[in-house]
Amino acid sequence: MAEKGGKEFSLPKGKSSLKTPASVKGKDDSSAKSKGGRKVQFDSEDSLESKINMSSKSDGKTDTPVAKGDWGKGGKGGKSPIRKEASALELKIEQELPKNAKCLMDCEAAAILQGIQEQMVVLSEDPTIKIPTAFDRGLQYAKSGCHYTNPQSVRRVLEPLEKHGVSVSEMCVIANLCPESSDEVFALIPSLKGKKDKLTNPLKDTLSELAKLKQRT
Amino acid sequence: MFLKVQLSWNVIIPAESLDTKGLMLQKSIITRLLDDFSTKKATKENGYFLAVTTLDNIGEGRVRQHTGDVLFPVLFTCITFRPYRGEILEGVVHKILKHGVFLRCGPVENIYLSNQKMSDYKYVPGENPIFMNDKLSKVEKGVAVRFSVIGTKYIETEKEFQAVVSLEGDFLGPVS
Structure with a gap:
């Protein structure tokens, strides 16, 4: 598991699947580099080995979202980045989310982390209690992205959007954006564009409600 | 997120x-x-x-x-x-190079914004180089920038995430 996961990530997708055959058969190497990853797979000899590699690759791919593929291309530097624009940058957090996990809005995270921060004086007295290094930076980010004082009311205001097909992760992104107009929402969350007709009016109401909750600073 | x-x-x-x-x-x-x-x-x-x-x-x-x-x-x-593809986040610029800038966003240290992903911004060389567009909007050290995440990668050995991000699109760029 660990080894597989590492492999999948440390190398671009096309390359990683090619790695084994390339190292075994030297002549594959150059063609693999000049061409895109997948095509070479099919062009190359249909030896048992490459078949095994292909199957392992497709296994890995089932849980591999588009993001990594794109990263792979970018990382390789060979492909022009403009091509990536073709596939819309859609939020697919729900599909990637581990089980037993749910998205939090920045303001919710800020409230929870700040609550812990307040206990820090007591906690730091005990040297056996360790605080993760990411804690401070996470708290800082949550606070900077926190536009609302009362996370519960923000959730309450956003929840009606759910019945219009807005996912929880999209709701959280809306809250984190603290948008001023529905145009801003549709521009930044392309996955909502398809529902634009139905969504525009409820969204307007939501945004005006949200504006009332905004922190006055 | x-x-x-x-x-x-x-x-x-x-x-x-x-x-x-x-x-x-x-x-x-x-x-x-x-x-x-x-x-x-x-x-x-x-x-x-x-x-x-x-x-x-x-x-x-x-x-x-x-x-x-x-x-x-x-x-x-x-x-x-965890950073996700398609997400909109805010980061602070900490390094400016000719071909792009590096940002920090919460616990994520290495976020790369290529100059190809902010094509209306031009590199302005100098002691403190910056990126600037026609509307005089500046991407400089210490500035907070709102961006969309194009891709993320997890580096197992370092236990760190990296991300490539973009400013292409409306409502993205430096925030005051």
Whole structure:
């Protein structure tokens, strides 16, 4: 598991699947580099080995979202980045989310982390209690992205959007954006564009409600 | 995106830390859990570990052979942070190069914004180089920038996430 996961990530997708055959058969190497990853797979000899590699690759791919593929291309530097624009940058957090996990809005995270921060004086007295290094930076980010004082009311205001097909992760992104107009929402969350007709009016109401909750600073 | 995740880990309590008094045992389980939590730092699925919020259940301990340590299955809830593709985030610029800038966003140290992904911004060389567009909007050191995430990658050996981001699109760019 660990080894597989590492492999999948440390190398671009096309390359990683090619790695084994390339190292075994030297002549594959150059063609693999000049061409895109997948095509070479099919062009190359249909030896048992490459078949095994292909199957392992497709296994890995089932849980591999588009993001990594794109990263792979970018990382390789060979492909022009403009091509990536073709596939819309859609939020697919729900599909990637581990089980037993749910998205939090920045303001919710800020409230929870700040609550812990307040206990820090007591906690730091005990040297056996360790605080993760990411804690401070996470708290800082949550606070900077926190536009609302009362996370519960923000959730309450956003929840009606759910019945219009807005996912929880999209709701959280809306809250984190603290948008001023529905145009801003549709521009930044392309996955909502398809529902634009139905969504525009409820969204307007939501945004005006949200504006009332905004922190006055 | 911040996540609230419930996890189930095994916490190992060394034989010498075992105590007959129940409360002390609970305390050592919690300290050990927090210790593991900090050391683990991050995982590919859950992102960076920020804080444990609740301890939901401590299961029955099992004595491990040879060592005599006791292993407790522990169920707890924690807050994590993980960058996702398609997400809109804000980061602070910390390094400017000719071909792009590096930003920081929460626990994520290395976020790269290529100049090809902010094509209306031009590189202005100098002692403190900046990127600037026709509307005199500046991407410079210390400035907060709102961007969309094009891709993320988790580096297992460093337990760090990296991301490539873009300013192409409306409502993205430096924020005041």
